[in-house]
Amino acid sequence: MAKIAPSILAADYSALGEETKKICSKGIDYLHIDVMDGVFVPNISFGPDVMKSLLGFASVPFDVHLMITEPVRYTDRFVTDNTEFITVHYEACSDLEATIKTIKEHGVKAGVSIKPGTAPEVLDSYLKDIDMILVMTVEPGFGGQKFMEDQVYKLDYYRRKREELGLSFEIEVDGGVGSSNAHIVREAGADIIVAGSAVFRAEDMEAEIKAICG
Ligand code: DX5
Ligand code: ZN
Numbered sequence: 384m385a386k387i388a389p390s391i392l393a394a395d396y397s398a399l400g401e402e403t404k405k406i407c408s409k410g411i412d413y414l415h416i417d418v419m420d421g422v423f424v425p426n427i428s429f430g431p432d433v434m435k436s437l438l439g440f441a442s443v444p445f446d447v448h449l450m451i452t453e454p455v456r457y458t459d460r461f462v463t464d465n466t467e468f469i470t471v472h473y474e475a476c477s478d479l480e481a482t483i484k485t486i487k488e489h490g491v492k493a494g495v496s497i498k499p500g501t502a503p504e505v506l507d508s509y510l511k512d513i514d515m516i517l518v519m520t521v522e523p524g525f526g527g528q529k530f531m532e533d534q535v536y537k538l539d540y541y542r543r544k545r546e547e548l549g550l551s552f553e554i555e556v557d558g559g560v561g562s563s564n565a566h567i568v569r570e571a572g573a574d575i576i577v578a579g580s581a582v583f584r585a586e587d588m589e590a591e592i593k594a595i596c597g
Contacts, residue, residue, distance in 0.1 A: 470494030530559030
């Protein structure tokens with residue numbers, strides 16, 4: 384059974400507090416927070432103050448996905464008592480090692496994500512320092528895109544590496560996943576599944592969440 388992190392990017396922004404409360408009551412593991420800067424990705428979402436405004440409504444930890452250039456400049460702004468992971472993009476960091484170190488110094492788990500065009504091997508030398516790897520199965524920037532099945536081999540790649548090296552990082556997948564294809568990513572090794580539109584657009588959210596987790 385996989386864990387699930389619904390993305391509030393797909394929620395109704397005019398009622399984010401209520402949306403957060405509602406989704407947290409449906410048996411989820413984390414709340415996925417998609418932060419976009421309009422530079423690293425061609426879209427702008429929301430920043431740390433919006434995330435912090437959800438603190439009074441969230442009953443599960445935050446899983447923060449920073450799609451921003453040089454995220455080390457802003458990581459401290461996303462640190463709260465409820466922040467479990469801060470994930471940065473390999474492609475967005477000029478010094479990934481220092482960025483990971485900064486996140487961990489705040490007592491938060493460090494995640495690293497790769498875009499579809501990035502080979503999984505680029506993270507090999509960082510694996511021992513990473514708490515979570517996030518494999519993108521869409522080009523980051525927008526919710527509701529089509530799942531890229533040709534990225535699934537990366538989940539298996541990291542699962543094998545983890546075993547080979549005796550490490551314990553989590554493997555997360557993000558983009559275009561719902562109940563119809565979640566089995567593919569679960570079988571390939573995903574421990575945590577991010578789902579935005581599939582969950583928020585579902586008629587029966589609870590059933591959709593259960594089916595995604597398997
Ligand atoms: C894309 C975001 C995803 C997105 C997922 O840039 O990182 O987290 O919200 O949304 P769906 O599940 O609709 O693809
Ligand atoms: Zn995301």
